[in-house]
Amino acid sequence: MLKTIxxxxxxxxxxxxxxxxxxxxxxxxxxxxxxxxDDFVQRLPKHERIGRRFQAADPDHFASQLTEQLCELAGGxxxxxxxxxxxxxxxxxxxSGDFNAxxxxxxxxxxxxxxxxxxxxxxxxxxAPMHRDIVTR
Numbered sequence: 001m002l003k004t005i006x007x008x009x010x011x012x013x014x015x016x017x018x019x020x021x022x023x024x025x026x027x028x029x030x031x032x033x034x035x036x037x038d039d040f041v042q043r044l045p046k047h048e049r050i051g052r053r054f055q056a057a058d059p060d061h062f063a064s065q066l067t068e069q070l071c072e073l074a075g076g077x078x079x080x081x082x083x084x085x086x087x088x089x090x091x092x093x094x095x096s097g098d099f100n101a102x103x104x105x106x107x108x109x110x111x112x113x114x115x116x117x118x119x120x121x122x123x124x125x126x127x128a129p130m131h132r133d134i135v136t137r
Contacts, residue, residue, distance in 0.1 A: 023126075024076035026119035033070050037063040040109035049101040053092075073126045085133040092136070099135050103127075 027033050041063045044054040054062075071078030082088065103124065110120045 021075040023119060023122050024071065024074040026116055027070075027074055027123070028115075030067065030071050030076060030078065032113070032115075033074065033076070034063065034067045036109050036113045036115060037066040037070065039112055040066070040106055043105050043109055044102075047101060047105050050098050050105075053098070070123065074123065085130045089134045089136075094135050095137050096131075096135050099131055 024033075027036070038059075041054075041057070041059045045051045045057070047054075065080075065082045068078045069080040069082065072080045106124075107120065110123075115123075
């Protein structure tokens with residue numbers, strides 16, 4: 001009897017874990033993520049509180065890097081190769097208000113692109129830990 005219970009359990013444990021790509025799917029996969037990021041990087045320079053920080057940014061490169069990063073975070077088949085958040089924001093002296101303003105812009109872009117509210121929150125939860133590497137004051 002023990003063998004009939006243990007053997008199937010051991011076989012089940014031996015199977016490779018399947019990645020959860022439900023967030024990736026909810027965002028419309030890579031094309032959907034890219035659409036949100038294109039919208040996002042177009043909105044950033046126009047934002048009254050943080051827009052000045054993005055005036056010189058290359059929108060295509062920025063959107064491409066963000067797409068890879070969010071695609072990976074969402075469980076998609078991407079591999080972000082850009083700098084870590086601490087290095088990327090070093091010396092920028094960013095405050096919590098700057099971070100919050102960026103999140104506001106991201107929320108506007110997500111809403112404009114029809115990302116379901118639950119999927120928005122799931123992505124924001126994955127991005128939230130970056131706060132400690134980005135905000136320095």
